[in-house]
């Protein structure tokens with residue numbers, strides 16, 4: 001599918017934003033991504049993943065570009081009005097139904113996988129608390145986030161922020177819904193905290209996006225197998241989000 005570049009914006013030394021004209025991508029839901037190809041080489045399979053972080057629901061979509069990915073860095077230098085070959089939206093959408101108090105926990109650049117979700121949840125009027133870890137220069141600037149959400153960031157362990165939200169209850173008790181993104185180590189430590197702090201861990205309470213590259217993004221290459229309690233799953237086909245209890 002051909003799209004047209006409308007705008008580019010650098011967020012920090014590692015990430016940029018790309019806005020394209022595309023009714024198809026504008027229909028994307030939170031949790032989805034697109035596979036981009038700059039059209040300059042001969043290999044149509046050489047694509048890189050970019051998380052969709054916003055749409056206007058009718059004609060445009062904004063994606064986050066990892067500038068350390070050579071292909072995406074090339075796209076970030078393409079001028080406005082250039083054509084861009086895009087596959088997507090891909091991935092199973094995350095449900096943002098219901099006005100539930102929502103806790104988001106992001107480790108490093110995995111935050112880009114949940115920005116669209118944060119936007120849609122805040123549009124429902126539900127309270128959202130976002131805890132994120134990143135060094136100062138790689139932190140997502142607040143203007144990218146909905147103004148309504150509470151956003152705390154640290155350059156240390158993101159789970160340390162569970163102690164500093166200012167809420168009367170622990171955020172893990174306050175929340176009716178949790179989405180986290182990051183390493184398997186974070187998934188394991190978060191599971192331990194939930195089991196320790198919550199009276200009950202209901203089915204569907206906590207989802208987790210494993211921060212991993214998707215070389216093909218369409219279930220073909222087998223590079224994104226993830227062990228779970230039942231059987232291994234392809235993250236790009238079954239995810240991006242899996243139930244946290246499946247992982248740890």
Ligand code: FES
Pocket residue numbers: 213214215216217218219220221222223224225234235236237
């Ligand atoms: S990224 Fe290729 S199978 Fe998932």
